[in-house]
Amino acid sequence: MNLKRGDSLTLFNSGPSSFCRVEGIVLYNxxxxxxxxxxxxxxxxxxxxxxxxxxxxxxLYAHEKGLAYKCKLKSCDDTxxxxxxxxxxxxxxxxxxxxxxxxxxxKIELSHGTKILKKECYDISLxxxxxxxxxxxxxxxxxxxxxxxxIIFDEDKGRMKVENIGFIKLAAYxxxxxxxxxxxxxxxxxxxxxxxxxxxxxxxx
Numbered sequence: 001m002n003l004k005r006g007d008s009l010t011l012f013n014s015g016p017s018s019f020c021r022v023e024g025i026v027l028y029n030x031x032x033x034x035x036x037x038x039x040x041x042x043x044x045x046x047x048x049x050x051x052x053x054x055x056x057x058x059x060l061y062a063h064e065k066g067l068a069y070k071c072k073l074k075s076c077d078d079t080x081x082x083x084x085x086x087x088x089x090x091x092x093x094x095x096x097x098x099x100x101x102x103x104x105x106x107k108i109e110l111s112h113g114t115k116i117l118k119k120e121c122y123d124i125s126l127x128x129x130x131x132x133x134x135x136x137x138x139x140x141x142x143x144x145x146x147x148x149x150x151i152i153f154d155e156d157k158g159r160m161k162v163e164n165i166g167f168i169k170l171a172a173y174x175x176x177x178x179x180x181x182x183x184x185x186x187x188x189x190x191x192x193x194x195x196x197x198x199x200x201x202x203x204x205x
Contacts, residue, residue, distance in 0.1 A: 003029050003062060006170065008184060009038060010061040011081075013051045020050045023168045023186065024060075027080070035074060036083045041168050045079060052076055058083060063123065064101060100124055100204050109150040110140070110162070120178075121151075126200050128162075128188045132170070132181035141167050141183060149187070151196060153203055158196030162187040 003009075003026050012021035022044040028037040038060075040048055051058060052073055058081065060069040071083035106121040108131060117140055119131045133140060145164040150157060167185040192200075 002065070003036065005029070007065075008063050008168065010063070011038065011040065011048070011051055012059050012061070013054070020047045022047045022051065023166050024081075025168050025170065029085070031085065034085045036071065036085055038081045038083065039169075040079050040081070041166065042079050044166070048076075048079070048081075052081070060086075105153065106203060107152040109152065110147060111149070112145060112147040115139075122178075122184060124200070124203060126189075126197075126204065128165070128186060130184050130186045132178045133183050133185060134180055135182045138183065140164075140185060146190070151199060153199060156199050156202075158193060158199040160192035160196050161190045163190050 005026055005028065007026040009024045009026065010021055011024050022040045024038045024040040026036065027039050028035075030037075056073055058071050058073055060071060060083075061067070062069070069086040071086050074082040074084055076082075101123050102121045104120065106124065107118060108121050108129060109116060109118045111117075117131075117133075117137060119133065122130045122132050124130075142164065147162065149160050149162045151160065165186050165188045167183050169183055170181055
């Protein structure tokens, strides 16, 4: 399994009647010991408990690689899981809501009252996006945030309403384009103008 330290993951279970998921990050991938260590945010502990109860397996989705894995759970200590390295991976089919990793040129401007945050976009889809922020910007980690956002791509702009749906703490120097980033925040797009929809489609081509 070619996962590396700092890779972002979604962990989920397989039960359709009680589906749960949490965001996580790879801490270590030890091929010699056949183990993968993953950390999830502390505020998602209750969801994590639901995921690891039952079958003894955890499903992972690696965003950057577009691959899904089924892993056997070795142990769990609060927010840290140790999993057996999976033998096989499944390539996830491309779909409209797939996230596209952004290297440069796409900015997101968030506004909440008198506060404004303008950052390079980390990844984006038709339904959401994420940003990398530093420790001085951690006020934006507020999970109750629902506000306005502006997407800026070259000369094009679009407006939308967004909601903070979670964040994860990043390992040091996990992202080469933003080595001092401390957190990755994920936002859901709740509403958008028609011009914004067209702009997102252009970006995701």
